[in-house]
Amino acid sequence: MNDTPRQPPRHALYEDVLAFALGTTMMAFSVLMLTHAGLITGQTAGLAVLGSYMTGASFGLVFFLVNLPFYWLALTRMGLRFTLKTFIAVGLTSMLTLVLPGYVTFETLNAPIGALLAGACAATGLIVLFRHGASMGGIGIAALYLQDKTGFRAGWTQLIFDAALFALAFTQLPWDLVLYSLMGAIVVNLTIALNHRKDRYLGF
Secondary structure (H helix, E strand, O other), X not given: OOOOOOOOOOOOHXXXXXXXXXXXXXXXXXXXXXXHHOOOOXXXXXXXHHHHHHHOOOHHHHHHHHHOOHHHHHHHHHOHHHHHHHHHHHHHHHHHHHHHHHOOOXXXXXXXXXXXXXXXXXXXXXXXXXXXXXXXXXXXXXXXXXXXXXXXXXXXXXXXXXXXXXXXXXXXXXXXXXXXXHHHHHHHHXXXXXXOOOOOOOOO
């Protein structure tokens, strides 16, 4: 009797297409709520949101440009398939953040509730993309690369980046909005930690 576990089949093309449509739409909707309420989030998306506030440029443009330097790292660290899927996911999210405001508006969006909902939507979108072999690129890839080269843990790199990002945000945004943003970022990380585990789900 062969006890070797069978590898699950790869996702079909139509499954990837549907997942990318859902994942990137959820990410774009999260950004729409964040920017409407004047909030930010962590990681590269948070840097792009803060950058859009500081420069007046659209989030979609800033997010796409900020991610460009990380694709080489993704290619060397994660391979061509992951890099292409991540490039597509980032491109679609950037495009949707430009299109979505023409179809979705908010008359009222309480900042704390907006932070929680944006965090939940972002986490859902990220989990969907992770399970289909993609990511939102950025500092997470750099953190894994640095870990491979130096042994410095990826989690610490991301924590240091977020600490610096939120410290910068305190100089640009009202303190209460930064605290609400931090609350939303915690929701993202907790949701992913609880719901995206390799021992429970394998995505290809």
